[in-house]
Amino acid sequence: MSEKYHLEINGFCPICENETKFIAKGNWFRGTLLCTTCDNGSVPRERALALVLNRLAPNWRQKKIHESSPAERGISLKLKKECENYIGSHFFPNQKLGSLINGFRNENIEALTFKNDTFDIVITLDVFEHIFEPRLMIQEI
Ligand SMILES: [Zn+2]
The missing domain is CATH 3.40.50 (Rossmann fold)
Structure with missing residues (x-):
């Protein structure tokens, strides 16, 4: 992990549908753990919504x-x-x-x-x- 971010992890984003990197510039991950490849970023609750939509209403x-x-x-x-x-x-x-x-x-x-x-x-x-x-x-x- 770089010194630049509080958290930096790799994973799959269900919004932009990319293997990507998530970075948090603050320690409030709920609001700052951004997808680096989504349009203007995305936060965890938005990615959770994408998962729910894809599962319950594909x-x-x-x-x-x-x-x-x-x-x-x-x-x-x-x-x-x-x-x-x-x-x-x-x-x-x-x-x-x-x-x-x-x-x-x-x-x-x-x-x-x-x-x-x-x-x-x-x-x-x-x-x-x-x-x-x-x-x-x-x-x-
Ligand atoms: Zn994304």
Whole structure:
């Protein structure tokens, strides 16, 4: 291991599908153990999501997927690129719900504007802890 990183390991990345190197520039591996070959990197929870999607919904590219609060890297970029019916949303509380803002649909996950049963898969990574009424979010999903 180099002195440059807290952790440096080789392995297979399920997002970019490469044998690659994972490096952590900090000791908070959950947020810093990045894939060096993913678009803009990826963190462990995103790689775990890719594994789950590939196992439970191997045809995810043909599914209708909504991702709440996608990151500009790794799995979110892959979903956007490879899944024709992918919609990423962010919540802009002072803007019209359902409108498109900076390429993202404006959605409040506690009160979505989509029709019921629009999506096959709904993804939230690191969203629950920001929700005031998790029951509403679960109900919407
Ligand atoms: Zn990768």
